[in-house]
Amino acid sequence: MIGEHFVERHVEADGFALRYWEGGVGDPLVVLHGAGGPVATIAQDLLAAQNGVLRVELPGWGEQPNDRSASLTELASTVVAFMDAIGVERAHILGTSLGGAVALHLALDHPERVISLVLESPAAFRVGSRPPVGLSPEEMQRAFRRHPEREPVWSPPEPEAMARFWPIVERVLVATPDFDESLVQRMSSCDVRTLVMFGEYDGVIPLENGRTYRRNLANSSFQIVHDAAHDIQGDRPEAFADTVGDFLRRGMAFLVPDRDTLINP
Amino acid sequence: MRVEIFVPVSYYGPIETRTWPTPSRQYDPQHGMRSMECGFEQCEAAFRAGFDSINFAEHHYSINQLSPSPIFYAGILGQRLPDAHIGVLGSDLPLHNPVQLAEEYAMLDNLLGGRVNIGLLRGTPNEYLTYGTNPWESKEAFKEAVRLFIRALTEPEPFGWEGRYYRYRNVSIWPQPVQRPHPRILLSGNSPDSARFAGEMHCDIGFSFQPPETCAANVEHYRAGARDAGWEPTADNILYRQFCFIGDTDEKAERGRADLNALFGGASMDYIMTMGMVGAAMAGAPKGVPLDPSKMGPPHFDPPWIGTPEKVLGDIRKFRDAAGIGRVEFIVGGTPSCPHEAVIESIALMGETIIPALHADRFELVVAR
Numbered sequence: 114m115i116g117e118h119f120v121e122r123h124v125e126a127d128g129f130a131l132r133y134w135e136g137g138v139g140d141p142l143v144v145l146h147g148a149g150g151p152v153a154t155i156a157q158d159l160l161a162a163q164n165g166v167l168r169v170e171l172p173g174w175g176e177q178p179n180d181r182s183a184s185l186t187e188l189a190s191t192v193v194a195f196m197d198a199i200g201v202e203r204a205h206i207l208g209t210s211l212g213g214a215v216a217l218h219l220a221l222d223h224p225e226r227v228i229s230l231v232l233e234s235p236a237a238f239r240v241g242s243r244p245p246v247g248l249s250p251e252e253m254q255r256a257f258r259r260h261p262e263r264e265p266v267w268s269p270p271e272p273e274a275m276a277r278f279w280p281i282v283e284r285v286l287v288a289t290p291d292f293d294e295s296l297v298q299r300m301s302s303c304d305v306r307t308l309v310m311f312g313e314y315d316g317v318i319p320l321e322n323g324r325t326y327r328r329n330l331a332n333s334s335f336q337i338v339h340d341a342a343h344d345i346q347g348d349r350p351e352a353f354a355d356t357v358g359d360f361l362r363r364g365m366a367f368l369v370p371d372r373d374t375l376i377n378p
Numbered sequence: 379m380r381v382e383i384f385v386p387v388s389y390y391g392p393i394e395t396r397t398w399p400t401p402s403r404q405y406d407p408q409h410g411m412r413s414m415e416c417g418f419e420q421c422e423a424a425f426r427a428g429f430d431s432i433n434f435a436e437h438h439y440s441i442n443q444l445s446p447s448p449i450f451y452a453g454i455l456g457q458r459l460p461d462a463h464i465g466v467l468g469s470d471l472p473l474h475n476p477v478q479l480a481e482e483y484a485m486l487d488n489l490l491g492g493r494v495n496i497g498l499l500r501g502t503p504n505e506y507l508t509y510g511t512n513p514w515e516s517k518e519a520f521k522e523a524v525r526l527f528i529r530a531l532t533e534p535e536p537f538g539w540e541g542r543y544y545r546y547r548n549v550s551i552w553p554q555p556v557q558r559p560h561p562r563i564l565l566s567g568n569s570p571d572s573a574r575f576a577g578e579m580h581c582d583i584g585f586s587f588q589p590p591e592t593c594a595a596n597v598e599h600y601r602a603g604a605r606d607a608g609w610e611p612t613a614d615n616i617l618y619r620q621f622c623f624i625g626d627t628d629e630k631a632e633r634g635r636a637d638l639n640a641l642f643g644g645a646s647m648d649y650i651m652t653m654g655m656v657g658a659a660m661a662g663a664p665k666g667v668p669l670d671p672s673k674m675g676p677p678h679f680d681p682p683w684i685g686t687p688e689k690v691l692g693d694i695r696k697f698r699d700a701a702g703i704g705r706v707e708f709i710v711g712g713t714p715s716c717p718h719e720a721v722i723e724s725i726a727l728m729g730e731t732i733i734p735a736l737h738a739d740r741f742e743l744v745v746a747r
Contacts, residue, residue, distance in 0.1 A: 310540075313525070324535040334548070337529065339522055339541035352540050368538075368547045 115265055116153025118161065119168065127194035129172040129179070136168075137161025140228060141204035142361065144168040145192065145212030147236075148245075148282045149270045156346040159354035164205065164361060169195055171215070173281045174274075185237075185285050189219035193226055205361050207231040210317070210343065211286055217296075217326075220305040229306040229364065231357050234315055234343050238322040239291045245317055246279070256316030257344045267347055292325070300329040307333040308360045312341030312348060334365065379698065379736045382431040382465065382707040383424045383725070384619060387417035387451065388714040389441040397644030398504050399439030413444055414451075416718040420710070421455050423722045425462045427729025428737070431495060433465035433707060436473075438508040442713050449482050456490040464490060467564055467584060467617075467707070468497020470505050472516050476523040477539075477546050480530035484555045492556035497564040497584065498524055500572075503656035504642075513659035519543040521575060524565065528579070531560040564617060569661070570599040577603025577611065584707075586619040587679040590700035593618060597702045613704025618697070621682035622708035623716070623724050624690050624732065631685050633720045636712040638679075683708075687731035694736065706736070 119136035134153070142164040144157060151170045160166055172191055173179025182188050192215065196204060205228045208216025213235025220230045236242075245253050253269050254261050261267045307330050311320035320337060327335035336356060341348035359367040391409025395401065421432045434451055437443035445451055448466045456464060466486070469479055487494050500520050506513045522541045529539065530551050538547035555561055564582040567573035573596040576583040583600045585593045597616060604611050623634025642650060654669050680697075683690045694706060708728070711721040 323537075324533075327535040327537070334538060335535060336538035336540050336547065337533075339525065339539060339544075349540070352542075356540050370545075 115155055115158060118158065119153065119166070124195065124198045126198040127172075127191040128181075129191060130175075130177050131172065131191075131195055131198075132170040132175050133195070133199075134168040135165070137164055137166045139164040140361070141165045141167055141201045143192065143196065143201070143204045143206050145206065145208040145215050146171065146174070147210030147212055147234075148278070148286075150174045150274065150278065152265060152346075154346040155264060155350035156354040156357070159350065160358055160361075163358055167199070167201070167204070171212070174278050178277070179281055182281060183284055185214050185218040185289070186222060188215045188285060189222055192219055193223050196226060202226070203228050205229050205231065207233065207357065208235060209233040209346070210236045211282060213237065214286060217300075220307070221296075221299050221303055224303065224305050227305050229308070229361060231308045231310070231360065232326065233310050233345055233353070234312060234318055235309065235322075235326070236286060236318060237296060238293070238325045239318050240322055242291065242318040242322070244287060255342070257342055258347055259312070259314050259340055259342045260348045263347060263350070265347065267344065297325070297329050300326070301331075303330055304332050305330075306364055308357065309333055309335045310338055310345055310353070310356065311335075312338050312343060312345045314340070314342045317343040332365070334360070334368065379703075379739045380430040380614065380705040381428075381728075381733050381736050382433055382617070382705060383429045384433045384435065384467070384707050384709045385417055385420050385424070386437075386443045386709065386712055387414060387434070387445045388711070388716075389413045389444055390416055390714050390718055391441075393441055393714075395644045396441060398642050398649075399507075400441050402439075404441075410444065417444070417451070418455060418458060420718070420721055420725065421462070422459065423725040425459050427725050428733045429728075430705075431463045431465045431707075432459070433467045433495075433497075435467055435497070435499070436470050436501075436505075438505055449486050452494065453486055453489050456486075456493065463493050463495070465495035465564075466497060467495065467619075468499045468566075470501030471498045471523045471527065472500060472511050472520050473505060473509050476527045476544060477530050477549050477551065480527050481551045483561065484531060484551055484553050487555040487557055487561050488553045492561070494557075495562045495564065495582075496560075497566075498527065498581075499566050500660060503653040503660065506656045506660075507652070513656040514665050515543060516660050517571075517662065524563075524575075524579060524581075528560060528563070531555055567596050567600055570596060573597070573599035574603035576600055577605070578607045580604070580607055580609055582615045582617060583611075584617045584619060585701075585703070587621075588618075589678065589680040590697050593697075593701035593703065613702060616703045617705040617707055618701065618703045619707040619709065620680065620697075621684070621712050622690065622694075622706075622728075623682070623684045623710055624687050624727055625724060626686065626727065628685055630720075631690075631724075634711045634716045634724055635682065635684055636709070637715045638713070687727065691732045691735055694732070695739070698739075 119134040206216045213232040214237040217237045220227045258267045309323050309326040311323040323335045338345050345353050390413045391406050434448035438446050452464045452466050526539050536550035564584045565576040567576050567583040577600040625631035683693045
């Protein structure tokens, strides 16, 4: 079963009771979810073979309400407080969509806490995007997944859960510009090693937004994942884990394959 | 309607065995160099005759076509004919690194000042024996490679590609093409699925030798794919390749009838069966399914356009109206069995007869469709 080797834990941080799931051993990898909430994936199971994966539930997505977090920066500070609370000094940070925007702010505000940064379909820049609200289930599925049949089978968030956390998304993300020039300015002085990934068929945030990260983060790589939509971990989990795992293990040297090509001696 | 020519660059030297692959010991560089010059002379004759585009294609290990790398040939021709439009229709994409191929086409487009059209093809079954390319993966790998190829030509920032069949983690090609977003790209559409894909990719489509009813059906698949992608092709997006040879008498025209059986005539049954297996794999047959030799045979080609100008013009117009095409591409002669001088003569006669007539049909065609 997906995520079966992960253990659910709880910790107090930044005034919130945070839930998280821990699995694997190795350099810590903090996983920040998208607007729909935390999801166990095959990709994270695969990454747990080489990293200590910490899948965090951001405040407001669990049982405890969150009327306080007012910005991506504040959510990023909460994540840093979470790292403090569990005794993690530095970690790889993997953020998906909204979580990608939080992760970017974490890297900009606290670069000393980040070993490297992975942004999956990040939502910090959203030119030409359409928020996944008001769509039919079929439209929403197409926007998120090329292969909705792959495990975990994709399903839209429950309406009552959506009602609980969507105001937070509105506050911290939707209220910000689709293209934030001041964010670009801040990125230009960031040297955190960053991997940006977009699905070729992303129906939520057009992959052209990936260029903004590549252009403005000097130490970054922009990878387009073929046959994937917004939810890359769901559509192409093996490809996602392979790419991310290689990047976490070898840094920018991942641009060069390290697999032997000798056929026979 | 547009009239294009496919110049195969045949080898006009003595040959003992004409099987595929043709043993390279039979190659004589003097005849080879002369043959390549003959190809250029045919291109120059075609330019004088008024062909709208002079085209080449990739083929390997064969005396019929000395063009394993047609991009080289196109680049040299561009220097010799600075006003000619040139098409490489095309490259056998599954045999290659799509990023490198995009680089080469972008370079060619710069060298030719934006005068090139690109063709991306899956290749014929024998081509899969050239470098040992997996035919069972060919269809899906080809579709992915087309997407990667176009992405490489158009993506403004360095990027990586994590595909099912291709992985390139660092792509940023220089030079970029002159024609933006990219030169016109033609994909083959000889099956309903490939025709639909060409439409979805907003590419031109090319048919080879098919009967008009098959061609017309695939044109509809092409148009359906284009509609889904939000655009409407015109007849100018649709090219049909066929052998064509004219003479002022039927007897002279018959000199250009290509002897297609000679291509694989000397191959062993094992080789023929292997190529049949590859063809079946390319068409979607699963791995390990045994072939039934009784069901194997040559592909069904429509008769070539051979005869006097009047007859051939009638054949082409009839085909065009039945199939809904707006571009024809002639293979004039097509094999070394047709002498170079006869090819030049037929091309010149085309320039006096059927090319101006077909050009004049342009407006008729637009109104008719």
